[in-house]
Amino acid sequence: MKFSHCSLVMVVLIILSVAFGVLAEETISSSAPETADQELLQPLPSIIDLGDQNTPARRHHAENQNKPASADAQVICWRQIGLLLAAIFALSALVAGWIFHLHRRITEANRNLREREETFRALSEGSQDVIMRLDRQGRYLYINPIVEKQTGIPAPEFIGKTFEELGFPADLCALWERTLREVVTAKAVRRVEFRLRTGVWIDCLVRPEFDPAGEVKAVIAAARDITERKQAEKERARLEGQLLQAMKMEAVGRLAGGVAHDFNNLLTSIIGNVQLALLDLHPGEPLAGTIGEIGKAADSAVSLTRQLLGFSRKQHIEPRVLDLNELIANLEKILIRLIGEDVALRVIPGKKLGAVKADQGQFEQILVNLAINARDAMPEGGRLLIETANIDLDEEYCRRHTQLQPGKYVVLAVSDSGQGMSEEVKRHLFEPFFTTKPIGQGTGLGLATIYGAVMQAGGAIEVYSEVGDGTTFKIYLPRLGEEAKRKETEAGALNMAAGKEAVLIVEDEELVRGLAIKALSRLGYRVLQAADGQQALAMAEHHEGRIDLLLTDVVMPGMNGKQLAERLRRTHPETKVIFTSGYTENTITHQGVIEPGLHFIGKPYTPQVLAKIVHEVLLDGKATDSSAYAGKENYRN
Known part of the structure; x- marks a missing residue:
């Protein structure tokens, strides 16, 4: 009941009380006996002090001095009783209004408290994070139900117990006890990560709860499952490691390819000159055996450089469909x-x-x-x-x-x-x-x-x-959709075919260039030589007659072999081209595979292999991959 309603009731009660006194007065005046005992009613004026003589009550009393005593006394008595009842009713109404108002305040406070409790319960029990409250000794005062999902222990079993009493591992208990002690003593927030026996990783934020005096009375903690984050961090570290490894392998591969390229230039000269020397010697001569041992050592070195090129992915390959x-x-x-x-x-x-x-x-x-x-x-x-x-x-x-x-x-x-x-x-x-x-x-x-x-x-x-x-x-x-094909058998022995055509040899490595000149000159070819692309173009410009074949290194300073071939063919369209290199470059290959229509001989090569491919190209034969023979056959006489 509202306070305004209580006031209205109070007014009504006062009006009823006054009306009761007036009604009583009229009744007594008309019917009261003249012989009433005046002594009995005499004390009434003294009971209700009328105050000042000039008040309406005193004047009324004086005016009625001559009236019969008994009737006058009864009127006064009932009137005073009415006023007293009105005062009592008014006071009762005020007390009732205050009680009702207090009741309303208490009801509203209880309702607000229930709403806050329901809100807290909804937030706590619906949270995916573990929310807990502990006393200064580490005993659980409250924990939300999600804890069972993370630990396998129902929430009610936590209440009143410590980490040790719940059976957690000793190292985890020591970590938790140390964290709580730091929060209580330092009155500061702490963050800690740990792994449960279920394999779940937890990130826990712990803060103190203070009493009015500013002392820590409890500890509040919120724990979040970060297992997925930990797994993502581990996966990221693994991927970063793979990336670093790939970058390192790529760098080492470049180094290995460069070393193999330089070695192949040297081995081309060594192996080629060994072969030419053996051609001039009889097998029974003592020097032939010594030179043969040099050739064997060179063949071992060829195998080593081939492995380096294979690692650096700069080896010339023949990909085909395989089963x-x-x-x-x-x-x-x-x-x-x-x-x-x-x-x-x-x-x-x-x-x-x-x-x-x-x-x-x-x-x-x-x-x-x-x-x-x-x-x-x-x-x-x-x-x-x-x-x-x-x-x-x-x-x-x-x-x-x-x-x-x-x-x-x-x-x-x-x-x-x-x-x-x-x-x-x-x-x-x-x-x-x-x-x-x-x-x-x-x-x-x-x-x-x-x-x-x-x-x-x-x-x-x-x-x-x-x-x-x-x-x-x-x-x-x-995996491919096509079927594998059987590889055709290689042709028989390689022959040192002779010729009379004009061959332009362009090679920046002097030892390799000298070998090619000696090998082709012995077979009757007319040999022109240059150390780089510019020198080769100048020579071709002043050369009278055909240039039947260009044998050029792929990697050279200033102008690479492909650029040289394109410019030379503008003035000598009849010229055929053979590229040579210690390792394949993207200049003439795609991932180590020679572009269609190009002829290539890999270093190191022997005079026999060089003679064979030169002969086939000049005869418009099919493109021949001589690298399959380089270092694999023994061409000693």
């Missing part, structure tokens, strides 16, 4: 001899395996290198498993393996039961010259070469290994 099952079957006997009798080889070919496009020689070398590494990892024998399969990689998988793109692949897996590798070894696994083998038992280029070959084929390689649990290499190659 990996057929390739493995052809190599199986060789692999068995390589790994020895104490290692059991098992091959599981994939059914209906798709074809891939790669260089056959490179992937034969990949299998051989992986088999040798597996053998060395199993000094006491073991098992070697080679598997192939078709596999489709989706976006989710490729997000975790950034070197791959979604699509259809053929996977080649080579697994051994050897010693396995540590994380530190795996981080450096594909770096050139990195090896865990004893000195003299490995160059450290085997896996680096594999890495370069796989990248050059548009694929990816992954390694799974733990110490004591063996190692698995997985090579992913894009």
